[in-house]
């Protein structure tokens with residue numbers, strides 16, 4: 626009998642963007658995991674430092690593993706299993722700096738270009754921004770379409786890269802194929818080719834950072850993906866036992 630693995634994005638799916646998980650939801654989730662004996666993997670675009678600010682250690686320990694940086698780093702049983710490196714194409718950093726200079730968003734808060742293992746995170750607002758500033762930028766971006774413009778700008782200049790809209794204020798940049806979809810091979814190596822996979826994410830739409838994983842699962846008979854608008858919808862899927870193939 627093939628195993629079923631449950632895969633969850635973090636920001637926007639288990640937690641509000643860059644916020645800790647709601648304690649009551651965490652308890653509902655961990656009860657479900659324990660009662661049903663579910664094998665859970667977390668799959669985030671974020672890095673380990675931010676993820677452990679949002680998801681407490683005993684929660685992570687009850688999962689089978691944690692993929693960070695869009696699948697470019699993998700942790701299991703408290704150990705790092707692998708970490709990919711990105712070869713940064715010539716001119717990319719200069720192109721990002723130029724975009725920043727010319728951006729119409731002028732309240733720039735610092736830490737705009739964040740290299741992570743296997744990827745770069747870019748934000749014209751900057752990762753040092755307060756929660757209020759993040760919310761102001763997200764509203765402005767929805768009207769101005771700045772992040773979609775960044776994607777188009779980089780796609781034009783760097784065809785060897787993929788650029789995805791992940792969280793609320795930034796884009797994630799990685800080499801073609803170094804996206805969340807890459808975790809499928811790792812999981813099949815660990816659990817077998819016929820493993821069933823169920824994925825829940827908030828970015829399962831073209832251009833979103835969950836989309837490559839959803840697309841990869843689409844090609845498998847024994848898998849399913851769910852798009853949510855936030856942690857409340859993820860909680861409802863769990864409470865109403867809606868996660869099945």
Ligand code: M1P
Pocket residue numbers: 635636642643669670671672675746791792793794795796797834
């Ligand atoms: O995991 C989703 C994203 O979460 C954060 O995005 P933002 O700060 O834009 O809300 C970032 O860590 C980003 O890399 C990540 O993809």
